[in-house]
Amino acid sequence: MTLRNSSVFLFDDIRVExxxxxxxxxxxxxxxxxxxxxxLLFLIENRDRLIEKEEILDAIWSGTHVTENALTREIGKLRxxxxxxxxxxxYIQTVHTRGYRFIAELAEANGEGTRASAELEDEExxxxxxxxxxxxxxxxxxPFEGTTAKRTHSYRLITTVITIAIALVVISGIVLWKRxxxxxxxxxxxxxxxxxxxxxxxVAGEEYLGFEIAxxxxxxxxxxxxxxxxxxxxxxxxxxxxxxxxxxGHLIKVNYVLYGEMDRTHQHxxxxxxxxxxxxxxxxxxxxxKFDDIFKLEDALCAKVLHSLLxxxxxxxxxxxxxxxxxxxxxxxxxxxxxxxxxxxxxAGIDKSIDYFRQAIDLDPKYAMAYAGxxxxxxxxxxxxxxxxxYVPKSRAAVMxxxxxDETVAYAHSMLGRIAYQYDWDFPRAEREYARARELNPKLVxxxxxxxxxxxxxxxxxxxxxxxxxxx
Numbered sequence: 001m002t003l004r005n006s007s008v009f010l011f012d013d014i015r016v017e018x019x020x021x022x023x024x025x026x027x028x029x030x031x032x033x034x035x036x037x038x039x040l041l042f043l044i045e046n047r048d049r050l051i052e053k054e055e056i057l058d059a060i061w062s063g064t065h066v067t068e069n070a071l072t073r074e075i076g077k078l079r080x081x082x083x084x085x086x087x088x089x090x091y092i093q094t095v096h097t098r099g100y101r102f103i104a105e106l107a108e109a110n111g112e113g114t115r116a117s118a119e120l121e122d123e124e125x126x127x128x129x130x131x132x133x134x135x136x137x138x139x140x141x142x143p144f145e146g147t148t149a150k151r152t153h154s155y156r157l158i159t160t161v162i163t164i165a166i167a168l169v170v171i172s173g174i175v176l177w178k179r180x181x182x183x184x185x186x187x188x189x190x191x192x193x194x195x196x197x198x199x200x201x202x203v204a205g206e207e208y209l210g211f212e213i214a215x216x217x218x219x220x221x222x223x224x225x226x227x228x229x230x231x232x233x234x235x236x237x238x239x240x241x242x243x244x245x246x247x248x249g250h251l252i253k254v255n256y257v258l259y260g261e262m263d264r265t266h267q268h269x270x271x272x273x274x275x276x277x278x279x280x281x282x283x284x285x286x287x288x289x290k291f292d293d294i295f296k297l298e299d300a301l302c303a304k305v306l307h308s309l310l311x312x313x314x315x316x317x318x319x320x321x322x323x324x325x326x327x328x329x330x331x332x333x334x335x336x337x338x339x340x341x342x343x344x345x346x347x348a349g350i351d352k353s354i355d356y357f358r359q360a361i362d363l364d365p366k367y368a369m370a371y372a373g374x375x376x377x378x379x380x381x382x383x384x385x386x387x388x389x390x391y392v393p394k395s396r397a398a399v400m401x402x403x404x405x406d407e408t409v410a411y412a413h414s415m416l417g418r419i420a421y422q423y424d425w426d427f428p429r430a431e432r433e434y435a436r437a438r439e440l441n442p443k444l445v446x447x448x449x450x451x452x453x454x455x456x457x458x459x460x461x462x463x464x465x466x467x468x469x470x471x472x
């Protein structure tokens with residue numbers, strides 16, 4: 001099921017917002033459990049046709065064995081809250097022994113969303129930054145449905161108590177964080193902090209290539225403990241507004257900015273490295289460079305930047321700088337394109353990103369990093385109203401495959417930690433995965449780790465996490 005981005009569904013005095021995952025009746029927020037709301041959205045999206053019970057069970061209770069009684073109870077809840085009479089239905093019609101049909105006269109509008117939804121969209125666009133915690137209730141996993149009414153009632157009660165407790169912890173954490181953050185000094189600028197801007201390209205339609213080179217350089221240079229490299233998303237945000245590199249450096253608060261121009265047709269490239277404090281150029285070269293070997297191109301650029309900054313690497317850092325998760329150049333370029341389109345955070349961009357990650361995997365079935373990226377791309381589908389039952393199993397399968405192929409991929413551990421925390425409520429597993437990710441890559445920035453810390457009421461650690469990466 002794919003919900004239309006920014007659509008709002010209206011029937012009678014009821015308003016359903018897939019984007020914000022909320023429903024209103026007569027202007028008042030309806031207190032619907034996540035599962036019931038997912039069921040309502042599924043019925044709406046498949047309106048005017050008979051939906052067999054098995055199809056609904058597969059969609060809403062995917063991967064969990066339940067009986068039809070579970071579906072009957074959820075339908076009953078919806079009818080009660082919406083004010084629908086099963087004997088004379090206005091919204092949900094029962095087809096005896098078969099399934100259900102959504103029959104309400106529906107209007108569809110392009111909603112602008114509430115302030116909360118706008119803030120959520122803005123936060124999602126900043127994946128490397130610390131963001132205010134979202135309500136844990138909406139992120140709760142599906143509770144197991146037993147085969148008896150007594151068991152179901154018990155699990156529902158337990159789930160409700162846990163949900164309320166966690167929500168209170170998060171709210172308390174946010175309040176404490178806001179109070180204490182006012183007295184926390186701003187992050188200290190790292191001595192060798194660098195931002196890499198997307199390289200400008202001379203051919204229209206090849207913008208992805210300039211992003212690819214910058215993204216790859218960020219990843220490679222981040223292996224040095226002597227450099228703090230700003231995430232590509234921050235540089236991309238400012239470069240879209242045609243700001244000059246020096247201004248961008250001041251805005252991102254880095255010491256150095258690396259940028260360049262490239263002409264693939266004429267095999268020509270120029271690179272520039274400037275010091276932000278005084279605008280002095282440390283690297284200003286123009287040369288012919290073959291684009292048929294992207295690995296050699298990256299190696300050459302990294303060496304020039306490190307030499308210009310007088311940075312030397314120890315043996316372990318050199319190995320990290322040279323580490324590649326694939327030797328297949330076509331697979332690697334497909335991976336870089338996938339990251340380029342994923343950074344756009346649009347429905348079309350995410351679809352293309354998923355396609356390119358799959359292409360990279362087809363070219364190199366052992367490409368663990370591509371599986372980790374695919375897992376991340378699936379998770380972003382939540383921004384566009386896609387229910388967890390559609391994307392979480394796919395994301396989980398991709399990240400588990402990544403770790404099966406290579407247990408040392410920090411990116412994969414951070415994704416698995418997010419799934420364990422946000423959807424499974426398996427907090428010990430989340431802690432282990434985040435810890436392993438940090439062990440493998442101490443510089444790894446993952447905003448959901450901060451959410452996890454707040455949920456665990458470890459406010460001081462959450463603050464430290466925010467401080468550590470606030471400048472980026």
